[in-house]
Amino acid sequence: xxxxxxxxxxxxxxxxxxxxxxxxxxxxxxxxxxxxxxxxxxxxxxxxxxxxxxxxxxxxxxxxxxxxxxxxxxxxxxxxxxxxxxxxxxxxxxxxxxxxxxxxxxxxxxxxxxxxxxxxxxxxxxxxxxxxxxxxxxxxxxxxxxxxxxxxxxxxxxxxxxxxxxxxxxxxxxxxxxxxxxxxxxxxxxxx
Amino acid sequence: xxxxxxxxxxxxxxxxxxxxxxxxxxxxxxxxxxxxxxxxxxxxxxxxxxxxxxxxxxxxxxxxxxxxxxxxxxxxxxxxxxxxxxxxxxxxxxxxxxxxxxxxxxxxxxxxxxxxxxxxxxxxxxxxxxxxxxxxxxxxxxxxxxxxxxxxxxxxxxxxxxxxxxxxxxxxxxxxxxxxxxxxxxxxxxxx
Numbered sequence: 001x002x003x004x005x006x007x008x009x010x011x012x013x014x015x016x017x018x019x020x021x022x023x024x025x026x027x028x029x030x031x032x033x034x035x036x037x038x039x040x041x042x043x044x045x046x047x048x049x050x051x052x053x054x055x056x057x058x059x060x061x062x063x064x065x066x067x068x069x070x071x072x073x074x075x076x077x078x079x080x081x082x083x084x085x086x087x088x089x090x091x092x093x094x095x096x097x098x099x100x101x102x103x104x105x106x107x108x109x110x111x112x113x114x115x116x117x118x119x120x121x122x123x124x125x126x127x128x129x130x131x132x133x134x135x136x137x138x139x140x141x142x143x144x145x146x147x148x149x150x151x152x153x154x155x156x157x158x159x160x161x162x163x164x165x166x167x168x169x170x171x172x173x174x175x176x177x178x179x180x181x182x183x184x185x186x187x188x189x190x191x192x
Numbered sequence: 193x194x195x196x197x198x199x200x201x202x203x204x205x206x207x208x209x210x211x212x213x214x215x216x217x218x219x220x221x222x223x224x225x226x227x228x229x230x231x232x233x234x235x236x237x238x239x240x241x242x243x244x245x246x247x248x249x250x251x252x253x254x255x256x257x258x259x260x261x262x263x264x265x266x267x268x269x270x271x272x273x274x275x276x277x278x279x280x281x282x283x284x285x286x287x288x289x290x291x292x293x294x295x296x297x298x299x300x301x302x303x304x305x306x307x308x309x310x311x312x313x314x315x316x317x318x319x320x321x322x323x324x325x326x327x328x329x330x331x332x333x334x335x336x337x338x339x340x341x342x343x344x345x346x347x348x349x350x351x352x353x354x355x356x357x358x359x360x361x362x363x364x365x366x367x368x369x370x371x372x373x374x375x376x377x378x379x380x381x382x383x384x
Binding site: 036039041042044046047048049050052063064065066067068069070073074075079080081082083084085086088112115116118119120121 | 233239242259261271274275277311
């Protein structure tokens, strides 16, 4: 690990090469494992839904699936509990240097996050710009504002820098996104 | 449907035969669909985790899984959001007339519900006694008390009647367990 805990890599001139080969999913899973092991939060990745067509049933423990297909998830990838709050998010890697294509999110995921926020859950997306090796947390409400006020089919990288929280990589947890959730909660208390 | 909305079937002399063939899972799924369609709560069943061993990869949409196995879920079956609260539960059918075997719950599910309650989530189990066609919501904290105070490996049916909420069947939603969650929330407010 090149960057010890606490070093802030916000300068765009320095592009981190650490964990470049590591997928965003692995980084989030590592982080969630850390949160669980340290009794901080209970957030899990949902299993990928699979439609099972044919099985070879020997006994209950040894059933082998012989034919199955991946199906589209109806919600987001991650949800769970932090400080009594319901947390719900989708994570996406982005190869573009300049923008995040909105087609990365399915309509039903968008609708799901909308419903979550309406019912006082905390909904967001985590975007990794692979080129810069930078990760951002974008609140769903901010994303929604962008979509309402723009005709664009992608969100400019520069807009994301200004309107989301940067998640800095650290040693443990690797991607401490709950620091950003704390800032969201602070903002919520102030508005109450 | 034999029982219109609102009829209370608590008398043990009358055993409902409606939906007897319907699994508890189907009844809960129907109910969750109703909650979602009516913007009441966003609670979903998690997909069953499957370990994929071999795939036939044609293209991204047509990948066929040729060999896979069911794996043990690390958490409970259902979670979601209601009135800003994190909801988490496991549902179990029970064939015994006299008791609910604790072996129905995996250790890691028990631990998971323990963690959820500790962090101010609402954790419970839904038990269906198939013989009586009766469904109960048992708060995790009550279940935990029972386990601490008893050496038994099963919870007597009579104890469950006294210490849990009965969920009455109705037309729509079929199994309105959020009524019980409302009572749990009322109790929580009073204790604050």
